[in-house]
Amino acid sequence: MHIDMRISRWVVTALVLLGAGGVLSQEIQRGGTLSFGIVAEPPSYDCHAMQTFAVIQRVAPHYSTLLKYEQNNYPTVVGDLAQSWSVSPDAMTYTFTLRPNIKFHDGTLLTSEDVKVSYERIMSPSNGVVSARRDLFETVDSVQAPDARTIVFKMKQVDSSIVESGFASPWNCIYSAAKLKIDPNFPTRNVLGTGPFKFVEHVAGSHWVGAKFDDYFIKDRPYLDGFRAITLGTSAMLNAMEGEHILAEFRGFAPPERDRLVRTLGDKVNVYESDWLFHMLMSVNTKKKPFDDERVRRALSLAIDRWGGSVALRKVSSLGPVGGALMPGGKWAATEAEMVQWPGFGKNIEANRAEARRLLKEAGAENLTFTLSNRNIAPFVTVGIYMIDQWRQIGVKVQHKQHETAGWFAARSSGDFDIMVDSFVDVSTDPTTGLSKYLSAERGSQVATFAVDPTLDELFEQQGRELDAVKRRQLVREFEMRAMTKAYAVPFLHMSRNVVLSSRVHGWTISPSQMIYQDLSDLWLSPPKK
Numbered sequence: 001m002h003i004d005m006r007i008s009r010w011v012v013t014a015l016v017l018l019g020a021g022g023v024l025s026q027e028i029q030r031g032g033t034l035s036f037g038i039v040a041e042p043p044s045y046d047c048h049a050m051q052t053f054a055v056i057q058r059v060a061p062h063y064s065t066l067l068k069y070e071q072n073n074y075p076t077v078v079g080d081l082a083q084s085w086s087v088s089p090d091a092m093t094y095t096f097t098l099r100p101n102i103k104f105h106d107g108t109l110l111t112s113e114d115v116k117v118s119y120e121r122i123m124s125p126s127n128g129v130v131s132a133r134r135d136l137f138e139t140v141d142s143v144q145a146p147d148a149r150t151i152v153f154k155m156k157q158v159d160s161s162i163v164e165s166g167f168a169s170p171w172n173c174i175y176s177a178a179k180l181k182i183d184p185n186f187p188t189r190n191v192l193g194t195g196p197f198k199f200v201e202h203v204a205g206s207h208w209v210g211a212k213f214d215d216y217f218i219k220d221r222p223y224l225d226g227f228r229a230i231t232l233g234t235s236a237m238l239n240a241m242e243g244e245h246i247l248a249e250f251r252g253f254a255p256p257e258r259d260r261l262v263r264t265l266g267d268k269v270n271v272y273e274s275d276w277l278f279h280m281l282m283s284v285n286t287k288k289k290p291f292d293d294e295r296v297r298r299a300l301s302l303a304i305d306r307w308g309g310s311v312a313l314r315k316v317s318s319l320g321p322v323g324g325a326l327m328p329g330g331k332w333a334a335t336e337a338e339m340v341q342w343p344g345f346g347k348n349i350e351a352n353r354a355e356a357r358r359l360l361k362e363a364g365a366e367n368l369t370f371t372l373s374n375r376n377i378a379p380f381v382t383v384g385i386y387m388i389d390q391w392r393q394i395g396v397k398v399q400h401k402q403h404e405t406a407g408w409f410a411a412r413s414s415g416d417f418d419i420m421v422d423s424f425v426d427v428s429t430d431p432t433t434g435l436s437k438y439l440s441a442e443r444g445s446q447v448a449t450f451a452v453d454p455t456l457d458e459l460f461e462q463q464g465r466e467l468d469a470v471k472r473r474q475l476v477r478e479f480e481m482r483a484m485t486k487a488y489a490v491p492f493l494h495m496s497r498n499v500v501l502s503s504r505v506h507g508w509t510i511s512p513s514q515m516i517y518q519d520l521s522d523l524w525l526s527p528p529k530k
Contacts, residue, residue, distance in 0.1 A: 026506065030223050032525040034505065036248035037232045037240060039377050041204060043406035046187040047173035048122050049130035051425070051446060053251050053514045054405055056170055058208045058229050060518040062105070063173035063193035064217075066096060066115060066151075067163065071522055074511045075428065077168045081115065081194070081217075091160075094153040094167070102217045104176055105198045112145035117177035119143050119153075121184070129184050132445050135436055136166055139464070157465055161432035169427055170515050196222040196521040205231055216521075223507070223524035234378055244268070247502035247525070251514045252276070254317045254378060258498045268529060270503050272510035276495040277327050277429065280319065280383045281437075283422035283448040283489040285415055291370075295363040297487035299356040300419070301344035303394045308349065309386055310493055317379045320496040324480045325438055327512065328494055330429040332476055342484035356394045369397040373417035376402040383492055384421045412448045422448055422489065427513045431476045432464050438483045451488035504528060 040054035102110040139159035191199035197210035313319040463475035507522040
């Protein structure tokens with residue numbers, strides 16, 4: 001039967017699973033190869049440098065992290081490489097004990113030195129090494145490895161988000177210290193981890209293959225013999241799902257695509273739905289004129305009808321809720337009453353656009369033209385088309401330049417763009433990760449704007465140190481108000497996630513991030529339905 005597994009605060013219970021068809025009562029079956037689709041190629045293999053699902057959904061099965069989010073129980077954190085851990089009473093020391101006899105895929109033993117060197121690579125990358133999340137570890141003073149199975153993090157200050165956003169992040173893959181010593185960029189084009197699957201091959205534009213690692217540290221995992229990730233465009237993805245040539249696509253389908261698969265395949269597929277820690281935004285290159293003028297940036301934000309877009313675009317895409325820097329509905333998110341006070345978020349779009357025209361005229365940019373840089377995949381293209389139409393209504397002319405994923409990342413990092421359709425995917429609802437996209441360029445490793453704003457940086461620091469929830473929330477609101485006013489980068493819409501899997505696929509559950517639950521260690525396949 002078709003299963004509509006709606007996530008309530010992102011937790012799936014055993015009762016839901018049992019009530020949806022007795023999934024947990026089935027006997028787990030070993031063997032088989034899971035084929036799944038991905039719509040984009042990986043620009044690099046390096047977890048530490050990358051931010052796209054095109055990387056993590058391929059490499060996560062090959063690597064382990066210190067902690068991880070517990071399957072079926074988001075956002076609970078459990079050990080991965082860590083057998084246990086403790087936190088000092090003042091929250092200034094985190095001590096982890098590693099599992100014994102963990103092996104890399106080349107047969108060498110993992111020790112605390114591998115963990116230490118991997119985290120130091122994230123925190124303080126050497127010349128030529130890219131770290132996309134170094135700012136999340138600015139609160140760490142040192143990493144120590146007193147013995148082969150103990151790793152200790154000493155803090156500079158209290159950081160309430162570091163467990164969920166740091167130690168449990170799927171991006172913080174643990175690499176071989178020996179390989180990094182020979183070549184600090186070894187992970188860029190090589191895959192060697194301790195995860196449930198060994199790397200076999202990657203044929204660009206075609207497929208990526210992993211095979212079961214018999215010496216995986218969890219002795220009864222993985223259940224699968226291997227996996228095959230196939231690169232497919234959206235249309236080809238749908239055809240492959242309908243023909244059962246692939247059994248999964250883990251990022252998510254737009255509602256019309258989801259409905260097509262359900263109509264075609266019926267009880268051969270299950271549908272999983274949740275909110276999504278994924279939002280689309282406009283990032284402005286503040287090094288270029290006239291975008292160094294906040295009046296121009298704010299005008300472009302004011303011109304966009306977010307509330308109308310939310311209604312129209314959720315019918316044809318995964319785009320949905322209006323929100324700020326943090327996922328709507330989350331503990332720290334702004335309310336609608338708070339959001340409508342921000343420039344560009346008011347519901348009177350005609351008044352917004354009148355103000356936008358006034359600001360452009362005041363800035364001497366009435367005849368503004370520019371190029372919008374974008375990715376050539378959903379929902380980026382949809383967002384770009386919508387934004388261009390919104391700006392046309394205030395007299396701004398825009399050329400739409402669409403890149404392959406690697407080209408888009410290259411343009412973003414080099415500054416070879418005017419304005420960019422950007423995105424941000426989180427793994428935690430904590431403000432420390434969610435706000436990091438909007439920091440000054442030298443502070444936020446995922447920031448594309450090249451802006452410098454000490455006030456935003458200080459508000460970010462204050463909220464991270466604040467233990468009082470009410471005071472912290474107020475600081476987060478101050479941060480968002482300034483960010484929306486300065487408009488270096490501004491959110492467009494947040495996303496809703498719809499994942500369609502073959503009913504043969506078991507052991508997977510949805511979360512609000514397409515970056516977690518992707519090591520495939522718990523997945524297993526039942527025989528095809530006759």
